[in-house]
Amino acid sequence: CLCAKYSGIVEDCCCDYETVDRLNEELLHPSLQELVKTAFFRYFKAKLWCDCPFWPDDGMCRLRDCSVCECPDSEFPESFKMPHSQEDPICQEGKPQAAVDRTIDSKSFRGWTEADNPWTYDDETDNSEMTYVNLQLNPERYTGYTGPSARRIWDAIYSENCPKYPSEELCHEEKILYKLISGLHSSISIHIAADYLLDEAINSWGQNLSLMYDRVLSYPDRVRNLYFTFLFVLRAVTKAADYLEYAEYDTGNPNEDLKTQSLMRQLLFNPKLQAACPVPFDEAKLWKGQRGPELKQQIQKQFRNISALMDCVGCEKCRLWGKLQVLGLGTALKILFSVDGQEHSAQNLQLQRNEVIALMNLLNRLSESVRFVHEMGPSVERIMEGQ
Numbered sequence: 001c002l003c004a005k006y007s008g009i010v011e012d013c014c015c016d017y018e019t020v021d022r023l024n025e026e027l028l029h030p031s032l033q034e035l036v037k038t039a040f041f042r043y044f045k046a047k048l049w050c051d052c053p054f055w056p057d058d059g060m061c062r063l064r065d066c067s068v069c070e071c072p073d074s075e076f077p078e079s080f081k082m083p084h085s086q087e088d089p090i091c092q093e094g095k096p097q098a099a100v101d102r103t104i105d106s107k108s109f110r111g112w113t114e115a116d117n118p119w120t121y122d123d124e125t126d127n128s129e130m131t132y133v134n135l136q137l138n139p140e141r142y143t144g145y146t147g148p149s150a151r152r153i154w155d156a157i158y159s160e161n162c163p164k165y166p167s168e169e170l171c172h173e174e175k176i177l178y179k180l181i182s183g184l185h186s187s188i189s190i191h192i193a194a195d196y197l198l199d200e201a202i203n204s205w206g207q208n209l210s211l212m213y214d215r216v217l218s219y220p221d222r223v224r225n226l227y228f229t230f231l232f233v234l235r236a237v238t239k240a241a242d243y244l245e246y247a248e249y250d251t252g253n254p255n256e257d258l259k260t261q262s263l264m265r266q267l268l269f270n271p272k273l274q275a276a277c278p279v280p281f282d283e284a285k286l287w288k289g290q291r292g293p294e295l296k297q298q299i300q301k302q303f304r305n306i307s308a309l310m311d312c313v314g315c316e317k318c319r320l321w322g323k324l325q326v327l328g329l330g331t332a333l334k335i336l337f338s339v340d341g342q343e344h345s346a347q348n349l350q351l352q353r354n355e356v357i358a359l360m361n362l363l364n365r366l367s368e369s370v371r372f373v374h375e376m377g378p379s380v381e382r383i384m385e386g387q
């Protein structure tokens with residue numbers, strides 16, 4: 001039974017599985033679902049084309065379900081304001097899905113820092129090469145990106161940058177890095193399984209439960225790592241609450257911006273969350289001992305490599321979500337851990353706009369995955385293990 005397998009405190013965290021599921025169901029998931037639809041959080045700025053620093057393009061970018069359409073500027077900005085309009089047949093998959101608005105940068109989102117993040121390779125200062133993508137219209141789901149190209153990325157991530165698979169030889173901090181990546185990998189797999197192309201001939205999409213079982217549920221450590229990553233990112237968000245409460249969410253639409261602020265407050269200062277899981281992860285335990293500073297530099301470098309590897313993902317939509325989620329994790333690391341030996345305080349924390357968008361969208365993706373595992377897991381296990 002799934003509930004027996006996942007009970008007690010989530011390893012290395014301060015909350016138990018039951019509480020996480022309950023809080024997610026009642027509070028986090030509904031608020032995050034609303035939040036990521038707001039104008040501030042639905043546009044992510046990204047450099048989308050293959051620009052791999054490690055090996056040549058392997059030609060996978062042409063996969064149909066992989067593409068994120070960049071429509072000509074003449075089709076914008078009106079189509080953004082009417083996301084359900086039928087007037088944009090050129091866009092990806094025949095829908096006005098992949099709207100990319102190049103004009104929005106100068107109009108909105110002013111007042112944010114452009115400070116670099118030492119944990120990530122990517123940043124939004126590279127303006128000439130970047131475009132905006134409407135995340136709501138480019139969902140993370142099955143794309144057909146598989147085989148050696150996808151395998152090479154995961155192999156490079158695990159073998160070169162999370163040095164060995166978990167073993168007694170790994171120190172605590174190295175295990176944390178591994179668990180974060182593994183938890184993210186579980187979440188990506190769950191989203192693929194939750195929104196899968198079941199029949200290409202009739203373009204039928206739905207859940208692929210056996211894939212979810214084969215890739216995630218049949219490996220309890222992958223499920224545990226998903227919960228761990230969720231709590232880690234949640235801790236970063238709540239730790240940055242004072243900063244995030246007063247950040248600039250102006251998109252030029254006062255009603256929508258008020259809603260964004262109110263949803264953020266609901267998430268950041270919720271009494272139920274504070275009572276049931278006040279410190280989801282205790283970062284103060286890390287980087288202790290003589291090797292601490294050196295270890296932090298080493299892990300920072302490894303994480304930057306992982307971030308750079310996202311430019312090698314040979315499928316545009318996977319690259320978009322890969323970049324966003326790795327940037328989200330890098331932002332959580334930046335919030336939780338000091339930069340260059342300096343401890344952050346709420347007063348001197350500086351986040352880029354794109355980092356905040358990535359952080360909250362990542363939390364939402366993890367929250368969806370945790371909910372999916374909680375709701376579907378027991379019945380999927382029963383079906384698959386009864387076979």
Ligand code: FAD
Pocket residue numbers: 140141142143144145146147150151153154181182183185186187188189192215222310313317318319321322
């Ligand atoms: P993979 O998922 O490729 O896993 C490779 C190996 O890693 C496994 O054999 C296993 O040994 C190990 N592994 C698997 N899961 C875990 C885990 N949770 N923890 C630790 N080890 C693990 N495809 C899409 O269809 N849509 C997407 O949006 C998408 N986004 C992607 C984003 C990135 C950054 C990358 C690198 C790939 C993405 N893919 C996406 C491809 C997808 O993740 C798989 O690589 C692909 O579906 C092939 O799956 P697979 O069964 O070969 O195993």
